[in-house]
Amino acid sequence: MSSYPKPLPEVTPLTKPFWEASKRGELLLQRCKNCSTYIWYPRHICINCGSRELEWVKASGKGKVYSYTIVRQVIGNSPEFSKEIPFVVAEIELDEGARICSNIVGVKPEDVSIGMPVEVFFEECTPEISLPKFKPAR
Amino acid sequence: MSGFRGIAAISGYAETPFSRARVDKGEPRLTAEEYYAWALELLLKQTGLEKKDLTGQGVGIIGSEWPHSEIWSAEAIQNLGLEPKLLVRADHGGANAAALLVQGVLAIQAGYVEHFLMLGADTPLSITGPASRTWRYDENYLKPFGTMGPNSLIAMAMRRYMNDYGAKPEHFGTVSVVQRKHATLNPNAYLKTPLTMEDYLNSRLISDPLRLLDICIWVNGGFAILLSSASAAKRITDKPVSILGFGEWHNPNAGQPMHDITTTGVKIAAEQAYKMSGITPRDVSLFQPYDDYTVAVLMQIEDAGFCKKGEAGRFLEENDISYQGQLPVNTGGGQLSAGQAGMAGGFLHFVEAARQLRGEAGQRQVKDARIGLVTSLGCVGFEGHFINNYAVVLGGEV
Numbered sequence: 001m002s003s004y005p006k007p008l009p010e011v012t013p014l015t016k017p018f019w020e021a022s023k024r025g026e027l028l029l030q031r032c033k034n035c036s037t038y039i040w041y042p043r044h045i046c047i048n049c050g051s052r053e054l055e056w057v058k059a060s061g062k063g064k065v066y067s068y069t070i071v072r073q074v075i076g077n078s079p080e081f082s083k084e085i086p087f088v089v090a091e092i093e094l095d096e097g098a099r100i101c102s103n104i105v106g107v108k109p110e111d112v113s114i115g116m117p118v119e120v121f122f123e124e125c126t127p128e129i130s131l132p133k134f135k136p137a138r
Numbered sequence: 139m140s141g142f143r144g145i146a147a148i149s150g151y152a153e154t155p156f157s158r159a160r161v162d163k164g165e166p167r168l169t170a171e172e173y174y175a176w177a178l179e180l181l182l183k184q185t186g187l188e189k190k191d192l193t194g195q196g197v198g199i200i201g202s203e204w205p206h207s208e209i210w211s212a213e214a215i216q217n218l219g220l221e222p223k224l225l226v227r228a229d230h231g232g233a234n235a236a237a238l239l240v241q242g243v244l245a246i247q248a249g250y251v252e253h254f255l256m257l258g259a260d261t262p263l264s265i266t267g268p269a270s271r272t273w274r275y276d277e278n279y280l281k282p283f284g285t286m287g288p289n290s291l292i293a294m295a296m297r298r299y300m301n302d303y304g305a306k307p308e309h310f311g312t313v314s315v316v317q318r319k320h321a322t323l324n325p326n327a328y329l330k331t332p333l334t335m336e337d338y339l340n341s342r343l344i345s346d347p348l349r350l351l352d353i354c355i356w357v358n359g360g361f362a363i364l365l366s367s368a369s370a371a372k373r374i375t376d377k378p379v380s381i382l383g384f385g386e387w388h389n390p391n392a393g394q395p396m397h398d399i400t401t402t403g404v405k406i407a408a409e410q411a412y413k414m415s416g417i418t419p420r421d422v423s424l425f426q427p428y429d430d431y432t433v434a435v436l437m438q439i440e441d442a443g444f445c446k447k448g449e450a451g452r453f454l455e456e457n458d459i460s461y462q463g464q465l466p467v468n469t470g471g472g473q474l475s476a477g478q479a480g481m482a483g484g485f486l487h488f489v490e491a492a493r494q495l496r497g498e499a500g501q502r503q504v505k506d507a508r509i510g511l512v513t514s515l516g517c518v519g520f521e522g523h524f525i526n527n528y529a530v531v532l533g534g535e536v
Contacts (some may be wrong), residue, residue: 009278039395041279041520048393066396067301067522069293070346076287086346089283089290091521098395099521103283109346114301131282 004125005080011128015042017056022130027120029059029096040098061120062137063094070109088112092134106135142414146243147371147378148532149253150187150364151492152180153485156328156357156477159264169266170202171217173259173360178218181255181362185374189219196224196245196254196365198238202481204265214257224251232428233516234258235363235484236386236528242365243381252370259360260480275520286345288430289353291522293345296433299400300347303448307347310432311338312454313467314351314474317429319460321471323502328357328477352432357477361485363492377496382417382509382531385410389525396521400448402434403527404513405441411511411529412443419443423507424494425465426487428515429472434524438513439467442529461502469494469502487512488530495534508534 011019021028030039034051038059045052068090074082081087088104090112104112117137122130154176159167168176182189197220199211207213211227224245230237235258242254276287285291299305315335321327333351341351364374371378385407391397404427412418419442427438436450444465445453459467470476470490473483491510493499499507509531516526 006284007277007281009282010274015278037393037395041275047395067294067298067399069290069297069348070343071284071286071290072342072346073344074286075289075344077281077284081284084284087284089285089294089345091294093396101280101283101285101520114298125282133283 006078008125008129014044018042019129021056021058022122022132025122027059027061027132028056029094029098030054031057038094038096038098040094040100060095063092063118063134065104065112065114065116065118066091066093066099067114068104068112090134092118100132102131103133104135105133142383143380144368145381146246146365147368147380148363148488148492149366149371149374149378150181150185151489152177152184152362153326153489154180154360155326156359156479158328158356159261159358167264168261168358169264170204170259170261170360173261173358174214174218174257177257177259177360177362181364185364187374192253192255193221194223196226196242196251197222197257198226198228198242198254199257200228200234200238200481202260203262204267220255224254230526231481231516232430232484233514233526233528234481235361235488236512236514236530237526239363239365239381239488239530240384240386240528243384246365246367252367254365256363256365256485257361258479258482258485260482261358262356262480263358279520288518289345289348291518292431292433293348295399295522296347296352296431299433299437302400303451305436305451307339308335309436309451309454310352311335312459313429313432313435314338316460317468317472318475320469320502321475323461323500324470324476327471327475329355329471329475348431354430354473354478354483355475357479359477359479359482361479361482361489363485363488377534379492379495380533382533383411383413383415384528384530385414386526386528388527389519390523390527397523399521399523400437402437402441402515402524404438404515404529407527408442408513408529411531415531417509417531421509422465422511424469424491424504424510425467426469426472426491426510426512427467428484428487428513429468429474430478430483430515432474434515435467438515442511442513461504466504469499469504484514484516487514491532495532
């Protein structure tokens with residue numbers, strides 16, 4: 001067991017390819033083979049057309065901030081996060097057309113804005129899990 | 139379906155006193171089971187019914203933070219000594235009461251039962267066992283990034299709402315301040331200290347732009363509402379509150395990976411409810427929108443058709459939403475000030491609407507209250523939208 005003190009996602013047969021790619025520094029998204037809809041979070045069926053033929057494809061890792069919040073108080077999550085306050089949680093619209101929730105780092109919280117171009121990087125938490133996080137696009 | 143008038147009515151309602159289980163302040167620390175018992179006793183007293191009158195009728199009950207058993211409705215009726223013909227359970231979060239109401243009136247309309255007892259209690263402040271697990275999308279794809287439950291998701295919806303429509307902190311503050319004013323006139327409200335706009339603006343940021351005074355306050359409490367056929371309701375009370383129409387919609391824009399999170403499914407639900415009841419927003423004497431957060435109230439003012447999308451801020455500048463105003467909103471203080479009884483929180487809006495439409499709201503009574511609109515939201519989804527959405531039109535006469 002790792003000593004990583006904050007919550008981590010459960011790795012399931014469905015999400016294993018995603019987390020393995022994250023370790024290699026690649027952001028994957030599910031794409032429907034039937035209707036080409038991109039999907040995040042991982043599903044067992046296309047939310048658009050109902051096909052179960054979903055494939056993992058490499059995403060550009062680029063997107064824009066759809067919205068964000070500056071977390072200033074820990075309520076209902078690990079107390080470890082209090083060491084990082086204030087920090088930014090954001091919904092990012094990936095260029096492929098799906099929204100992912102993550103953090104925006106490498107910029108002062110007050111300088112984050114809606115529409116800001118961002119790009120993915122990976123933060124290694126444990127040997128199994130690297131979380132996709134975002135920073136302002138170069 | 140249209141022309142629902144004359145089919146079913148709220149024939150009784152009960153609300154227990156609320157508590158934050160502050161034993162040091164003399165507040166009771168009760169279990170959900172005790173609140174269920176208390177609410178049922180209050181309802182029987184108000185309606186003059188005996189428990190056996192409910193035998194062979196319908197019962198609907200909600201889940202709660204604790205106990206959260208796999209099989210709960212059976213245990214609850216066994217605890218209460220109820221013997222129904224129809225037994226349903228809601229797991230619709232803030233929309234629990236609305237979900238039970240729709241199931242109940244459909245069962246009454248079908249002639250399957252004559253009465254349907256809605257029960258809701260929760261004790262979020264004195265959970266005696268392990269807290270229930272949240273959604274897996276929350277655990278796997280949100281919490282690892284430090285989201286703080288619905289606070290963070292709603293904060294992002296609020297930010298986007300402010301960005302898209304130019305809403306200001308004062309607009310959200312108006313909801314907070316006016317609802318507190320209503321709470322000062324509600325003996326059962328938990329927060330009764332008057333608030334000013336300055337108090338609101340000075341309240342601390344929890345998840346920027348969300349302030350403490352944008353968020354409802356948890357209480358322990360219980361409710362019971364009796365739905366009856368129109369004819370049965372008349373035998374119970376001379377003040378039945380008719381169900382004139384309703385609508386619901388779940389997981390709007392389900393197939394869209396990216397959708398607008400500043401509009402709720404109440405838009406679709408309210409259109410249905412208006413069509414079914416044959417009324418328009420102009421006919422509404424009082425509005426009880428789900429108020430886990432102030433921004434939800436602004437969105438529902440728009441989505442229920444009281445103004446155009448994005449114009450709730452201006453609506454609040456130009457209209458008085460107090461019980462004396464053009465559109466009285468959450469006239470008992472709502473969950474922001476009266477309190478959110480956990481998973482039973484959405485009962486508050488129906489009880490307050492019924493109380494107002496029966497002319498029993500005391501100092502905060504809306505004058506000439508004829509038509510009430512209750513809108514309910516439940517379960518904040520992955521992107522910060524509400525999954526469960528309801529609108530119910532209530533009228534003073536069957």
